[in-house]
Amino acid sequence: MAKTVELVLKEGDAAPAFSAPANNGGTVSLAEFHGQNVILYFYPKDDTPGCTKEACGFRDSLADLAKSKVAVIGVSFDSADSHQQFIAKYNLNFPLLADTDGKIADAYGVRAAGKSVDRRVSFLIGLDGKIIRVVDAGNPDVQLQDMKAAVAGLKKP
Numbered sequence: 001m002a003k004t005v006e007l008v009l010k011e012g013d014a015a016p017a018f019s020a021p022a023n024n025g026g027t028v029s030l031a032e033f034h035g036q037n038v039i040l041y042f043y044p045k046d047d048t049p050g051c052t053k054e055a056c057g058f059r060d061s062l063a064d065l066a067k068s069k070v071a072v073i074g075v076s077f078d079s080a081d082s083h084q085q086f087i088a089k090y091n092l093n094f095p096l097l098a099d100t101d102g103k104i105a106d107a108y109g110v111r112a113a114g115k116s117v118d119r120r121v122s123f124l125i126g127l128d129g130k131i132i133r134v135v136d137a138g139n140p141d142v143q144l145q146d147m148k149a150a151v152a153g154l155k156k157p
Helices: 049-067 080-090 103-108 138-152
Strands: 020-021 028-029 037-042 072-074 096-098 119-125 131-135
Touching: 037 049, 037 103, 037 138, 049 080, 049 131, 072 103, 080 096, 080 138, 119 138, 131 138
Parallel strands: 037 072, 072 096
Antiparallel strands: 020 028, 037 119, 119 131
16 A cells, blocks of 8 residues: 655545646636546656556546546646647546646645656545545556555445
């Protein structure tokens, strides 16, 4: 099981609202996912080995996650154009948000110290908008397995 590091946000806290440009040219907000659980995962950079492994892991798990009413949203400092290329290259099936100014990263406390890059941190947000699980393992395999375990613990719809 991955370690949970002390972050600004903790399990039980309300997930901060956000709205950001997405890979499809539109805007995505947390409010759009009302009535669903959400895995909100932050990652350092599109098309790098660890980030690709994590994104493809979520891609391959999305059908099972959807059975538990769980949506996936990825966030990084990369541009919407970069995200679109990343999605096309790996056939990703969930939105990637362009947090180029770091406002979402800062709201969730995941910005790498002194850099314009996210640490690899995942949040499972419940139907009530509260954070159920926080995983700050750094390792994409551990992140994915811990999120899947947290989803398995949810009450089935």
